Amino acid sequence: MTQSADAAPETGTPLPQFPMRRTCPFSEPGEYAEMRADRPVSRAALKVNGKPTWLVTRHEHVRQVLGDSRASSNLKLPGYPHQFHIPEEMLAQIRLMLLNMDPPQHTAQRRMLIPEFTARRVKEMRPRIQQIVDEHVDAMLAAGGPVDLVTALALPVPSLVICELLGVPYEDHAQFEEWSAAMMNHDLSPAEYGAAVQALDMYLDKLVTLKESEPGDDLISRFLEKNRAERIADHADVVTMARLMLVGGHETTANMIALGVLALLRHPEQLAELRAEPALLPNAVEELLRVFSISDSGTARVAVEDIEVGDVTIRAGEGILALNNAADHDESVFPDPGTLDIHRKEARSHLAFGYGIHQCIGANLARVELEVVYGTLLRRVPGLRLAAEPDELRFKDDAMVYGVYELPVTW
Amino acid sequence: MRVSAERDRCVGSGQCALLSPEVFDQDDEGLVVVLVEEPADGHREEVLQAVDLCPSRTLRVHG
Ligand code: HEM
Ligand code: SF4
Numbered sequence: 001m002t003q004s005a006d007a008a009p010e011t012g013t014p015l016p017q018f019p020m021r022r023t024c025p026f027s028e029p030g031e032y033a034e035m036r037a038d039r040p041v042s043r044a045a046l047k048v049n050g051k052p053t054w055l056v057t058r059h060e061h062v063r064q065v066l067g068d069s070r071a072s073s074n075l076k077l078p079g080y081p082h083q084f085h086i087p088e089e090m091l092a093q094i095r096l097m098l099l100n101m102d103p104p105q106h107t108a109q110r111r112m113l114i115p116e117f118t119a120r121r122v123k124e125m126r127p128r129i130q131q132i133v134d135e136h137v138d139a140m141l142a143a144g145g146p147v148d149l150v151t152a153l154a155l156p157v158p159s160l161v162i163c164e165l166l167g168v169p170y171e172d173h174a175q176f177e178e179w180s181a182a183m184m185n186h187d188l189s190p191a192e193y194g195a196a197v198q199a200l201d202m203y204l205d206k207l208v209t210l211k212e213s214e215p216g217d218d219l220i221s222r223f224l225e226k227n228r229a230e231r232i233a234d235h236a237d238v239v240t241m242a243r244l245m246l247v248g249g250h251e252t253t254a255n256m257i258a259l260g261v262l263a264l265l266r267h268p269e270q271l272a273e274l275r276a277e278p279a280l281l282p283n284a285v286e287e288l289l290r291v292f293s294i295s296d297s298g299t300a301r302v303a304v305e306d307i308e309v310g311d312v313t314i315r316a317g318e319g320i321l322a323l324n325n326a327a328d329h330d331e332s333v334f335p336d337p338g339t340l341d342i343h344r345k346e347a348r349s350h351l352a353f354g355y356g357i358h359q360c361i362g363a364n365l366a367r368v369e370l371e372v373v374y375g376t377l378l379r380r381v382p383g384l385r386l387a388a389e390p391d392e393l394r395f396k397d398d399a400m401v402y403g404v405y406e407l408p409v410t411w
Numbered sequence: 412m413r414v415s416a417e418r419d420r421c422v423g424s425g426q427c428a429l430l431s432p433e434v435f436d437q438d439d440e441g442l443v444v445v446l447v448e449e450p451a452d453g454h455r456e457e458v459l460q461a462v463d464l465c466p467s468r469t470l471r472v473h474g
């Protein structure tokens with residue numbers, strides 16, 4: 001059977017809406033299992049604008065789409081499945097971030113950045129990450145419980161790690177964190193939010209200008225240095241790149257810190273095993289990344305030529321959401337996918353960091369941050385427990401990146 | 412078992428070097444380097460896993 005997203009649905013029933021809600025905070029949306037079984041590549045309407053998009057739900061198909069050069073990441077192309085409202089005139093002005101570039105532009109910028117994130121470089125960052133985590137745990141322990149783990153640990157740790165990588169001067173850290181925390185604070189008014197984004201952008205703009213004349217030992221300076229030879233980016237591109245590193249690496253990691261701790265607290269037997277045997281941590285991190293797959297629809301594409309996926313033909317110009325949370329609950333790859341199992345041997349096959357040329361450049365860094373945070377809490381705060389009723393917790397159900405707003409804990 | 416890498420395809424995700432550091436490394440550019448072209452049987456399973464996980468299908472095994 002061949003169908004296309006703009007054809008009238010043969011049943012006459014309206015298209016299902018996307019995003020779909022997780023049935024419980026720890027599971028995938030209820031529709032996904034049924035879709036994987038009966039209509040693994042099917043149509044939905046985007047809630048934000050009612051436009052149609054394809055949803056791809058099987059592990060095999062998600063890998064196929066994300067590995068296909070005919071599936072573009074360029075959000076300016078008509079048909080790209082936008083998940084929040086961007087006015088046309090703004091879209092035209094947007095500078096493409098690495099995330100939204102296609103080759104050869106993508107290849108050139110990515111190649112300038114990958115030396116910063118090799119397995120070895122990330123390993124060298126571990127002692128400093130441990131120090132940052134220890135300082136925040138010290139402060140938590142000194143203040144005494146209950147504390148909100150999101151503000152005490154989950155947000156500041158990745159923020160500081162990125163600050164140091166980008167070369168934000170130490171005296172600006174507090175200011176920097178305030179803006180980035182404001183950008184994650186969903187209780188702010190649009191005006192307050194806009195002000196924080198603008199302040200941060202102006203700051204990054206000045207920071208890049210400073211590095212242009214006074215280079216330091218940091219990612220931005222090294223990028224500028226290479227760029228002098230390769231000339232692939234102008235000043236505004238470098239500012240955009242710095243912003244992507246910040247936004248891409250901050251809230252994602254923060255959400256995984258909080259959700260991972262919460263999931264482990266709900267599974268005390270697995271938590272006890274991890275505490276007794278820290279060598280299990282790397283696989284536990286993969287399994288937590290898998291069960292939550294927090295950036296489910298972050299892997300969005302638009303077909304630039306017709307693409308066959310399963311028995312469907314996706315036409316040129318049609319949008320595709322290659323749902324990594326659906327793929328990561330595919331029972332043909334992950335038996336009993338809804339169950340958290342830190343020993344799961346296929347956990348690493350998850351697609352929570354995407355797949356293909358855009359696979360998360362910060363994946364190995366995020367892995368180390370998560371290992372260090374979970375490991376340190378288990379070791380240093382053995383009595384850690386939730387300081388709220390589970391049903392009081394508010395989850396980021398409608399956000400692009402899933403998470404929990406607050407996580408009150410005590411010990 | 413022989414391992415090879417089509418380096419032009421590599422996107423430097425470092426999955427292979429993380430999974431099987433005795434067989435795979437990344438050079439100063441961040442691109443994959445095969446350290447041991449004929450890994451011992453003890454590495455077989457992790458090498459096959461690295462080949463499967465590589466997001467850009469850069470790695471191949473023969474035999
Ligand atoms: C648990 C934490 C994280 C998750 C779940 C996550 C998820 C993702 C996903 C799914 C993609 C692929 C998007 C696509 O295919 O279109 C991606 C790309 C990216 N991520 Fe992450 N990420 C995390 C942490 C980080 C960190 C720590 C950094 C930076 C230091 C970072 C920077 C980026 C960048 C720059 C890209 C674009 C890569 C490219 O287009 O080549 N991420 N991330
Ligand atoms: S896993 Fe593949 S893309 Fe990543 S570094 Fe190794 S060879 Fe390159």
